[in-house]
Amino acid sequence: MTLHFHQKKHTLNFKFKAGTSRGSLTSRDSYYVFLTDKQQGIQGIGEASPLKLLSIDDRDDLAALIQEFGLHFINIPVPTQAKEIYELVATTVPPELPSLRFAFETALLDLLNGGKRILFNNNFSHAQAPIPINGLIWMGDEKFMMDQVQAKLDAGFNCIKMKIGAIDFEKELAILSFIRSRYTKEQITLRVDANGAFTAAEAPDKLRRLAALDIHSIEQPIQAGQLMAMGDLCQQQILPIALDEELIGISGRKDKLNLLEAIRPQYIILKPTLLGGFLSTMEWIEVAALLGIGWWITSALESNIGLNAICQFTAQYPVQLPQGLGTGQLYTNNIESPLEVRRGQIFYNLEQQWGCL
Structure with missing residues (x-):
């Protein structure tokens, strides 16, 4: 051929x-x-x-x-x-x-697999089982963020992830407090993503204040590359920590194992586009399993072509935690696809056709 x-x-x-x-x-x-x-x-x-x-x-x-x-x-x-x-x-x-x-x-x-955008044959790609996802809250002014929160709650999400670190921390806490005042941790899971916005010195106090709101986890509280500081934060167990940017640029099973052994996070966030594709992502999952570290998979703002591939790959695993796969609705000119988000889950709808590229 x-x-x-x-x-x-x-x-x-x-x-x-x-x-x-x-x-x-x-x-x-x-x-x-x-x-x-x-x-x-x-x-x-x-x-x-x-x-x-x-x-x-x-x-x-x-x-x-x-x-x-x-x-x-x-x-x-x-x-x-x-x-x-x-x-x-x-x-x-x-x-x-x-x-x-x-x-x-x-x-x-x-x-x-025949050029039909079916990369993995599983219950998701055959429209038999959706994948639970978190609702993503983008940074902005307080009203913009509150409007997003209400929209996600109204849409039926039971896991919300809020990006923090851009506006005043007290205002971010107020938004999280508003959600928690209405919903218990059993009703709504709250995740936050700092994208490395905290300094190592201020991180412990901020994590304590977040933990008081029954936050599920925080992604990348401090900037990547501070292995000792990040490892210390994880060992304090103030709030479960998920590594994100920390994983970028790490290739090879041995280096992956060394990083996770050094930091011992509670979770890792896996973005195939940033980590080198599916083979590399599988290695991260295998290494995390050896160390008892949890994980979930997140898209990295791809169009529906990339998002579809990541969803189908994710469905190869027995998914329990909500995944970060709800980014297909962000764009005005995304490719039409069978992917649909309903009630906090992403579905593959076989009745919908792929649009032209």
Whole structure:
């Protein structure tokens, strides 16, 4: 089989100014990679969408790199099983380009399964079981955040994740206190994501104040790279800590194990686009299991092409905690897809068709 390769850039526009502690987002670029078997009339599609100022492959020459590595896949025997795909991509695309690894894994898995955007055959992709997700509250002024909270509660979410660290901490606590005054921790699970906004010195006190509100966990309370400080925070067990940015750029099973052994977090957050695709994510899950560390999977603001792949991958595991997979509704010009969010869950609706790319 001889494959043909091409790519296409798509700029996604946010419905609102999406605030984080690293700044606000109004748009983002995605690159779709297409691997086509013209003889069979089958095409696999993947997505490379590095996050600005966060992904290690956020670089100006990304389109040229996609073209360079895409050509490596056109004159090789096409893998006949998923394991071969993971090995092929890992030996072709360097770990310094994690979003490209994710994109080519996705395109090849799609191709392997007939080019129908069904990458993994499981209860989710066959529309037999949804995945529970958290409702995401973006940073902004107090009214904007409160409006989002009310909308998520009205929509039936029972797990809410709020980004903190951009506005006054007292106002953020007030919003969380409002939710907790109406709903117990058994009714509504509250997660917060600081994106490294706290200093190591102030973190313990802020974690204590958050813990008083029965917060489930906090993602990345201090900036990545402070292993001793982060490890100390985790060992104090003030509030369960989930590593996020801390995992970026760590490749190889040994290095992953060393990091988690050094910090011993309660949870890790897994974003395949940032971590190097599905093979790398599987390694993180295996290492976390050895150490008794929990995890959940989160999209990284991909379009529905990438989000669909991550959802189907997630459903390969016995999911118990709500996952971070509710980002498909953020854009005014996302690709139409069978993905639907209802009552705090994401579904694959087989009656809905994929839109054109």
